Amino acid sequence: MKIVLTPKQKALEINLNKEIYGSFAEIGAGQETVRFFYQAGAASGTLAKAMSAYDKNFSDIIYGKEEDGRYVTLGRLRKMLQKEIDLIEARLVQNITKKKLYFSYANTVSTIDFAKTFKGHGWVGIVFKNKHNKPYSEIIIHVRFKQTDARLQQESLGKMGVNLIYGAYYYNKDVKKLLDSLYDDLNKDEIEIDVINFSGPAFKKVDNRIMSLELVKRGMTEAVGFSPSGEAVLLENLLYKKNIFTIRGSFSPVNHLHINMLNAGLDLFEKEDGVDKNNTQILFEITLNNLLDGGVIDEQDFLNRADIICAMGYHVIISNYSEFYLLADYYSRFSTNKSALVMGVNNLIHIFEEQYYRGLSGGILEAFGKLFANNLKIFLYPYIEKESGEILNSHNLKVENNLKDLYKYFKKNKQIIDITDYKMETLTIKGKTILKQIVNNEDDWKKCVPAIVSTLVIEKEMFGFCKNKKE
Numbered sequence: 113m114k115i116v117l118t119p120k121q122k123a124l125e126i127n128l129n130k131e132i133y134g135s136f137a138e139i140g141a142g143q144e145t146v147r148f149f150y151q152a153g154a155a156s157g158t159l160a161k162a163m164s165a166y167d168k169n170f171s172d173i174i175y176g177k178e179e180d181g182r183y184v185t186l187g188r189l190r191k192m193l194q195k196e197i198d199l200i201e202a203r204l205v206q207n208i209t210k211k212k213l214y215f216s217y218a219n220t221v222s223t224i225d226f227a228k229t230f231k232g233h234g235w236v237g238i239v240f241k242n243k244h245n246k247p248y249s250e251i252i253i254h255v256r257f258k259q260t261d262a263r264l265q266q267e268s269l270g271k272m273g274v275n276l277i278y279g280a281y282y283y284n285k286d287v288k289k290l291l292d293s294l295y296d297d298l299n300k301d302e303i304e305i306d307v308i309n310f311s312g313p314a315f316k317k318v319d320n321r322i323m324s325l326e327l328v329k330r331g332m333t334e335a336v337g338f339s340p341s342g343e344a345v346l347l348e349n350l351l352y353k354k355n356i357f358t359i360r361g362s363f364s365p366v367n368h369l370h371i372n373m374l375n376a377g378l379d380l381f382e383k384e385d386g387v388d389k390n391n392t393q394i395l396f397e398i399t400l401n402n403l404l405d406g407g408v409i410d411e412q413d414f415l416n417r418a419d420i421i422c423a424m425g426y427h428v429i430i431s432n433y434s435e436f437y438l439l440a441d442y443y444s445r446f447s448t449n450k451s452a453l454v455m456g457v458n459n460l461i462h463i464f465e466e467q468y469y470r471g472l473s474g475g476i477l478e479a480f481g482k483l484f485a486n487n488l489k490i491f492l493y494p495y496i497e498k499e500s501g502e503i504l505n506s507h508n509l510k511v512e513n514n515l516k517d518l519y520k521y522f523k524k525n526k527q528i529i530d531i532t533d534y535k536m537e538t539l540t541i542k543g544k545t546i547l548k549q550i551v552n553n554e555d556d557w558k559k560c561v562p563a564i565v566s567t568l569v570i571e572k573e574m575f576g577f578c579k580n581k582k583e
Contacts, residue, residue: 116296119274123152132281134215135196136162138273139171140184140234141221141266145273160200184222186346189235189252192218197239197248214248215240217277221255221269223262232257232265233348236273240280242314249312251280253294254346256304256333268303271296284314291326306333307344320344321418321428322411328400328432329409335431335442337395340422348446350427355392356443356451357381358429360436360459362402363417365575366424367546367561369493369538376531377454377491384489387450396421397429397439416574420565435468437483444485451488457495457504460528464511464519480518490528496539503539505530551576 117125126132127149136146136159146162149155165171168183175191182188196216204214221234237252255272257265275294283290287310294305305327310318324336324344337347359374374394382389398417403409421428433439436453443451462468463483469476494505502508506528511519522528541560549557550569558566569577 117278118297119148119271120152122274122278122296123148124154126278126281127152127154127158129281130157131211131213132158132215133160133200133212134158134217134240135160135200137192137196137216137218138162138164139166139188139192139218139220141219141223141262141269142166144266144270145217145219145277148270148274160204161196184220184234186235186252186254188220189218189237192216192220193237193239193250211244213241213244213281215277215280217273219269219273223257223265224260231260234269236269236276238276238280240277240314242281242284246313249280249284249314250310251276251315252307252309253305254307256306257302258304259302264302268298271298272303280314287315287318287323288326291323291330291332295332300331304333306336307346309344319415321415325403325409325411325414325430328430331432334433335429335439337427337429338418338422339427340425342418342422345427347429351393351443351446353391353449354447355381355387355449356395356447357392357454358395358397358439358452359454360397360399360402360439362543363396363398363421364413364543364547365417365420365561365565365569366396367541367543367565368535369541369560371562372535372538373454373456373493373531376533377452377493379533380491380529380531381450381452381489384450384452391449394426395429396426397431399434400430400432401434403430413575416572419572419574420568423564423568424562435479436463437479440485440488441482444482448486451486452491453488454491454493454531456493457506457509460490460492460506461509461511464515466512466515476515476518480522484522484527488527491531492528493531494534494539547575550574553578 138145143162143164149159165174175195178185178188193216196218197214200214216239219234219236221232223232233256235254237250239248239250241248259265259268272294275296279290279293283293308323308327309320310323321338321342324338327333327336335347337345337350339345357378359370361370363370381387403414418428431439433442466476469479472478492506494503497504506523546557546560569575573579
């Protein structure tokens with residue numbers, strides 16, 4: 113049975129540790145984290161300073177103004193952390209406290225508004241030393257509140273802050289344990305973590321893409337994203353007021369079919385009224401189900417896919433949204449601009465199967481209301497029917513009789529659009545065949561993937577490829 117320490121117990125253990133010493137700077141929800149350390153007792157040996165630069169003018173004087181005028185941002189948090197750790201170093205380095213393991217904890221948050229239309233969110237982080245002779249390490253998270261009461265949100269924020277500080281010092285050798293511990297004495301229905309980034313010598317072996325994946329696996333959030341550089345990104349910032357173009361797949365590995373789907377669909381999307389290609393975000397989306405192999409996620413396999421997509425310069429999103437309407441509904445939180453999905457005929461056929469919507473009170477109509485909100489477009493790539501060899505598109509695919517009128521409605525409204533500029537040779541590409549050929553060191557697979565993909569697969573021995581495999 114797992115023994116979970118309360119925030120007060122954790123705070124007391126930290127307070128009694130004679131090496132840990134640092135400052136707290138909390139903006140937007142009071143001093144909710146440091147309160148636990150005061151109440152636990154024996155805080156005088158741990159707390160250098162606690163402050164809340166609540167007034168924006170004072171905050172600007174201390175940390176400087178933000179160019180965009182916003183305060184609940186990653187940039188603001190990093191300024192706070194750096195400013196406070198610099199002050200500790202400058203003021204105490206010659207003191208007896210120079211032998212302590214310094215830290216700076218900060219958060220900048222906005223809780224629920226008066227009208228209760230915006231539940232609030234925030235950035236939380238810690239810069240800390242876990243060894244005297246090493247540089248500082250850092251953990252940064254973004255949280256989103258789910259409760260509808262400001263006091264409860266503040267309480268949750270305080271608990272998570274204590275858990276973060278405790279985890280930084282006591283669980284830094286086991287980051288997955290650290291991740292789980294962030295919810296000690298908390299429920300996932302209270303607060304969501306949708307971004308996490310580790311850096312510094314304490315986490316030199318940590319891959320933040322894996323940690324992003326863990327957030328979704330553990331139900332801490334429904335979707336995460338990371339940039340071509342591999343850094344976790346806040347999807348809200350990435351997608352805010354953008355046109356969103358998504359291709360979903362397993363991408364193991366990316367092949368010419370994926371690229372032709374992407375380019376042909378994107379070309380049609382950019383011709384739509386109101387779509388500016390300079391304000392369009394392209395996403396390669398992988399659902400959690402597409403990563404499962406026998407119920408288990410192979411982390412190296414995931415990294416192989418991510419490495420290739422990132423090397424091609426694209427953002428990746430990992431989601432727990434197996435149904436397309438859930439993904440579209442998620443996007444609508446951040447942008448009311450136009451969005452599009454590019455998919456094969458086989459995927460569209462699945463979308464028109466009512467069995468997937470039995471849990472909705474409004475059934476398939478409710479799902480489609482969310483899917484096609486904001487005039488979402490589906491760009492349809494043709495598919496070769498296995499038995500007949502017929503090329504299927506929007507004109508000859510078959511849906512259930514009771515859904516034909518619904519299907520015709522979306523086609524008439526030009527929300528389902530055929531991709532006609534497709535390459536015939538891509539229609540016969542099968543991902544499973546490529547994987548089999550890679551494992552067997554056959555050469556045919558190289559013709560089915562872009563040059564950058566084959567180069568990476570061979571150089572890094574991805575997907576079971578072995579350079580020195582004996583015949």
